Amino acid sequence: MKKVLVTGANKGIGYEVVRQLAEQGFFVYLGSRDQKKGQAAVDQLRASGAANVEALTIDVASADSVTAAAAELMAKTDRLDVLINNAAISGSKPQELSAIDITQLKELFDTNFFGAIQTTQAMLPLLEKADQPVILNVSSELGSLTMQTSENRNPNWSNFYAYGSTKTAMNAFTILLAHEFKGSKFTVNSVTPGFTATDLNGFTGFKTPAQGAEPIVKAAIESAGGPTGKFFQAGGEVPW
Numbered sequence: 001m002k003k004v005l006v007t008g009a010n011k012g013i014g015y016e017v018v019r020q021l022a023e024q025g026f027f028v029y030l031g032s033r034d035q036k037k038g039q040a041a042v043d044q045l046r047a048s049g050a051a052n053v054e055a056l057t058i059d060v061a062s063a064d065s066v067t068a069a070a071a072e073l074m075a076k077t078d079r080l081d082v083l084i085n086n087a088a089i090s091g092s093k094p095q096e097l098s099a100i101d102i103t104q105l106k107e108l109f110d111t112n113f114f115g116a117i118q119t120t121q122a123m124l125p126l127l128e129k130a131d132q133p134v135i136l137n138v139s140s141e142l143g144s145l146t147m148q149t150s151e152n153r154n155p156n157w158s159n160f161y162a163y164g165s166t167k168t169a170m171n172a173f174t175i176l177l178a179h180e181f182k183g184s185k186f187t188v189n190s191v192t193p194g195f196t197a198t199d200l201n202g203f204t205g206f207k208t209p210a211q212g213a214e215p216i217v218k219a220a221i222e223s224a225g226g227p228t229g230k231f232f233q234a235g236g237e238v239p240w
């Protein structure tokens with residue numbers, strides 16, 4: 001049975017990714033920065049029939065928490081097949097880069113960018129034990145420089161300038177880690193769920209969390225031994 005860790009999975013898209021991967025036969029570690037929220041999410045999933053789900057407390061913005069989570073996981077399993085760096089915050093508004101408070105900008109990067117990198121680094125020893133390890137970074141259309149410079153750019157994206165810049169950085173992490181691991185058994189990809197109704201955007205998205213989870217689950221499964229250094233969305237690739 002393949003084993004996967006999904007960070008930030010006590011609610012929203014991550015929760016649905018856990019549910020769908022468990023349905024697909026994975027053993028899923030449900031990452032949550034709050035132990036009680038993580039256990040409540042696992043209890044809810046188990047009550048609905050998902051047996052192979054376990055909570056793991058991990059605050060991706062805290063080096064100590066990430067180190068402790070990796071140690072806990074190493075005591076539970078001999079390998080990790082898939083890491084899904086899903087945890088993120090969108091930040092308060094306004095967030096135009098001409099005026100944003102630098103402390104707020106750093107908080108966004110601490111979770112969305114540095115959090116994904118330090119989680120990946122901590123989980124590498126377990127990922128290396130898998131036959132076809134997968135690192136999947138949950139990004140956003142707002143991180144695509146091609147889409148940001150398109151004539152058809154969505155004007156509503158202005159509300160999310162700082163958040164978008166963290167996802168552009170995350171995409172660079174995907175590309176450069178894929179280069180670093182080229183020729184190895186690792187694959188490293190970005191994926192976007194699309195605009196989904198969750199806490200992150202005040203539930204304004206068009207998709208349900210279950211629909212948003214679908215391209216992430218697909219990419220998690222198809223990345224094993226497959227393409228690397230790509231940016232996926234439902235139905236295909238996103239331009240960088």
Ligand SMILES: NC(=O)c1ccc[n+]([C@@H]2O[C@H](COP(=O)([O-])OP(=O)(O)OC[C@H]3O[C@@H](n4cnc5c(N)ncnc54)[C@H](OP(=O)(O)O)[C@@H]3O)[C@@H](O)[C@H]2O)c1
Pocket residue numbers: 007008009010011012013014032033034037058059060061062085086087088089111115138139140141192193194195196197198199200201205
């Ligand atoms: N919703 C969209 O339209 C959309 C579009 C494109 C990309 N995305 C991406 O999809 C992913 C999931 O977002 P979502 O829409 O499901 O948002 P969400 O409902 O707000 O869920 C975010 C999750 O991340 C967790 N989290 C935040 N900071 C964390 C930290 N420091 N350590 C660990 N967990 C942390 C939250 O935990 P708490 O409950 O403790 O806050 C929550 O479980 C994110 O990467 C987001 O950027 C979303």
